Amino acid sequence: MRLSIDLWPGYYPAVIADQKGWFKEEGLDLVLNMPGNTDKMLARFSAGTIDAIAVAFGDAILVSSQMSDLSVILVTDESAGGDAVLAMDSQVMNNLKGKRIGTNLGGFGELLIRKLLQHHNMSAQDVNLVNVDASKVPHLLSSGKLDLGHTWNPYVGLAKEQGAQVVFSSADTPGLIPDIIAISGEFRRTHPEAVKIFLKVWFKAQQWWLDHFIEGNLLIAESTGQRPENISLDGIRLMSREDNLASFHDSTTEHGLPQVLKSYNDFYIRSGVIRVPAPNDVLVSEFLE
Incomplete structure (x- = not known):
């Protein structure tokens, strides 16, 4: 097998x-x-x-x-919080319009991002969705190439070590x-x-x-x-x-x-x-x- x-x-x-x-x-x-x-x-x-x-x-x-x-x-x-959306500065959540948000498009990550946007009365058309692999998110956040990114552990831990903060997670979407x-x-x-x-x-x-x-x-x-x-x-x-x-x-x-x-x-x-x-x-x- x-x-x-x-x-x-x-x-x-x-x-x-x-x-x-x-x-x-x-x-x-x-x-x-x-x-x-x-x-x-x-x-x-x-x-x-x-x-x-x-x-x-x-x-x-x-x-x-x-x-x-x-x-x-x-x-x-x-996943009850293990999948997370992170940002280098949590203040970015005050205005998501036009922000670059990274996830694996077409998969469950995109659905999680869309749930986040719904929480803020926004749609995917209001932001720039970027197709990225979860393993790349910590670097893309720390280098300023993304404003927000979805990933999971161990990459959440790596992103936090570089100063990122969790702004949304699967704990906010039970059962998803x-x-x-x-x-x-x-x-x-x-x-x-x-x-x-x-x-x-x-x-x-x-x-x-x-x-x-x-x-x-x-x-x-x-x-x-x-x-x-x-x-x-x-x-x-x-x-x-x-x-x-x-x-x-x-x-x-x-x-x-x-x-x-x-x-x-x-x-x-x-x-x-x-x-x-x-x-x-x-x-x-x-x-x-």
């Missing part, structure tokens, strides 16, 4: 399990990759050179518009940004046992990390090149197996995946994406059960 993940704490149970050798113990040969560039990772997944990705749900929905054979098998976490594991439909059909093993080991590693947080952070730091003290679950709610089952089957509240999918579908339709998925096309809970 070839898995690529963003640098995001919600995905680190895979890093811990890989470091511990738990996947191999269960008979799963997992190849873990952290490219540090979401767009490249999504492109590789669409091209079929990797089997699975750990990304924000909104990004997975966007990919499914180009790659119909995709299955979301797990909600890793919900769940993070997920998606696999190709081909892999799901040809390797169902591998998927079951992956989820079994995932939840084992997730609980172990919560029980051994400092030790877990050392393992994560060793694998990702971060400093252990910069690894945090602040603003992130890890999702257990029980949380997952509730989210997959909750079609009535804003925290349920079907309703979140509807929000993103509405956004993508307005943005001109022709094909948007139905819940039954992408949400696969059978391996959780």
Whole structure:
């Protein structure tokens, strides 16, 4: 199983399990990759050179518009402040007209920015939206090339070290940004046992990390090149197996995946994406059960 993940704490149970050798113990040969560039990772997944990705749900929905054979098998976490919009000077929020705001356009980051603009009774036409990768935001803010930028940890921490301040976050938009594991439909059909093993080991590693947080952070730091003290679950709610089952089957509240999918579908339709998925096309809970 070839898995690529963003640098995001919600995905680190895979890093811990890989470091511990738990996947191999269960008979799963997992190849873990952290490219540090979401767009490249999504492109590789669409091209079929990797089997699975750990990304924000909104990004997975966007990919499914180009790659119909995709299955979301797990909600890793919900961003509850971990995604942030930052500025070098918070006074910029007093007048957003014409400001340069950076995010990954067409994905969940743009939807977060649009929610920010709604809070200020403004639209995307009132500002200059700039397409940037999350990893570039700290430098673009500190160099004055952006007035505001959306990113996530560890890049939020880097931006703060350079003097940036959080002016809006996913804590202001409950339920908007769940993070997920998606696999190709081909892999799901040809390797169902591998998927079951992956989820079994995932939840084992997730609980172990919560029980051994400092030790877990050392393992994560060793694998990702971060400093252990910069690894945090602040603003992130890890999702257990029980949380997952509730989210997959909750079609009535804003925290349920079907309703979140509807929000993103509405956004993508307005943005001109022709094909948007139905819940039954992408949400696969059978391996959780």
